[in-house]
Amino acid sequence: MPTEKNPEVLSLVVPVHNEEDTIDLFYQAMQDVKNQVNAEIDFHFIDDGSTDSTLSILRKLRDKDSHVHYVSFSRNFGKEAGLYAGLEQATGDYVAVMDVDLQDPPELLPKMLKEVQSGEYDAVGTRRVDRKGEAKVRSWFSAQFYKWMNKISQTHLVDGARDYRVMTRQMVNAILSMSENQRFSKGIFTWVGFRTKYIPFENRERVAGNTSWSFWSLTKYAIEGIVSFSTMPLTIVTYLGILSFGISIIGGVFIVIRALISNSSVAGWPSMVTIILFIGGIQMLSLGVIGRYLAAIFMETKRRPIYIAKETK
Incomplete structure (x- = not known):
């Protein structure tokens, strides 16, 4: 049967x-x-x-x-x-x-x-x-x-x-x-x-x-999803670095040409402080993004259950 x-x-x-x-x-x-x-x-x-x-x-x-x-x-x-x-x-x-x-x-x-x-x-x-x-x-x-x-x-x-x-x-x-x-x-x-x-x-x-699930826990979950399945934030940080470097070169050339033409020093301490804070902000943002990816790698290498x-x- x-x-x-x-x-x-x-x-x-x-x-x-x-x-x-x-x-x-x-x-x-x-x-x-x-x-x-x-x-x-x-x-x-x-x-x-x-x-x-x-x-x-x-x-x-x-x-x-x-x-x-x-x-x-x-x-x-x-x-x-x-x-x-x-x-x-x-x-x-x-x-x-x-x-x-x-x-x-x-x-x-x-x-x-x-x-x-x-x-x-x-x-x-x-x-x-x-x-x-x-x-x-x-x-x-x-x-x-x-x-x-x-x-x-x-x-x-x-x-x-x-x-x-x-x-x-x-x-x-x-x-x-x-x-x-x-x-x-x-x-x-x-x-x-x-x-x-x-x-x-x-x-x-x-x-x-x-x-x-609070709003904050969902936000952290979303960040984990981005870090797990995308490297775009690292690419954006790279582009920001290139952009800020390019702007600094253009600014440097402008300052030199202005000094040669007008034969005077460049004033504007408030604008200088603003620029420094802007560049510093980009650097801190970049370090934060890179640090988040490094933290993910760090946790994986521990091989915890x-x-x-x-x-x-």
């Missing part, structure tokens, strides 16, 4: 940090769509050093459902470390990345998986078509980041793209092969290539709790 084929497995990677109010809601929402998914689902929650009762809730879920797995970090390592740990722990034929706050619509998951299972695509991601409920200033800066990032980097980022996506095992393995410490997953997802389709959806607010697991189930 022919042996019965084991069902394919979809692993859900869900990073969490102080999400005691959302985990049960997320788990229940996933039960509602579980039967619509043409695969067996297992959960891989990554507790990123939470200080509330997040870990206790995950333990209870694990006791109730053997398909629930979790990794608890020894401290907060950041969402990027959580994503990497989740992809590393996931064992399914397909892997999905989702946020626990239900801003990623669970009802899209069956369609996303079906598209990948068809073999036409290696990944199906999602993107927001609007930013309703988000502060206008934050939305504007986010749009500008995508706009300029695509201009200064060879890695194209889809505006409004979320981490929410379903990927084949082959694509996940390719992402895991990039074990760099300074991680920017949106860029990595694009850099590894593979055929990817994006499904648009309208923005949703968190179902409960508060986001841990991306995360440290304290508890795994």
Whole structure:
């Protein structure tokens, strides 16, 4: 008699940090769509050093459902470390990345998986078509980041793209092969290539709790993305140096010619101070940009682990 084929497995990677109010809601929402998914689902929650009762809730879920797995970090390592740990722990034929706050619509998951299972695509991601409920200033800066990032980097980022996506095992393995410490997953997802389709959806607010992403943390995250996938800031610094050098040569020639013609010394201490401050500012800016790249190299050469697991189930 022919042996019965084991069902394919979809692993859900869900990073969490102080999400005691959302985990049960997320788990229940996933039960509602579980039967619509043409695969067996297992959960891989990554507790990123939470200080509330997040870990206790995950333990209870694990006791109730053997398909629930979790990794608890020894401290907060950041969402990027959580994503990497989740992809590393996931064992399914397909892997999905989702946020626990239900801003990623669970009802899209069956369609996303079906598209990948068809073999036409290696990944199906999602993107927001609007930013309703988000502060206008934050939305504007986010749009500008995508706009300029695509201009200064060879890695194209889809505006409004979320981490929410379903990927084949082959694509996940390719992402895991990039074990760099300074991680920017949106860029990595694009850099590894593979055929990817994006499904648009309208923005949703968190179902409960508060986001841990402040404007400053998003700004630092954007800088990490630029440093990871573009050397354009270094090129701009080089051009500024050439420009300031050229201006100084022209200024020097002008001063000499003026002195020869008028036979007088050049006055204007305020303008001289302004010029010195301008050149000094360019130098400090240049050192800051170069220093940021050196800091990234410094952190990579340490070869520290991306995360440290304290508890795994």
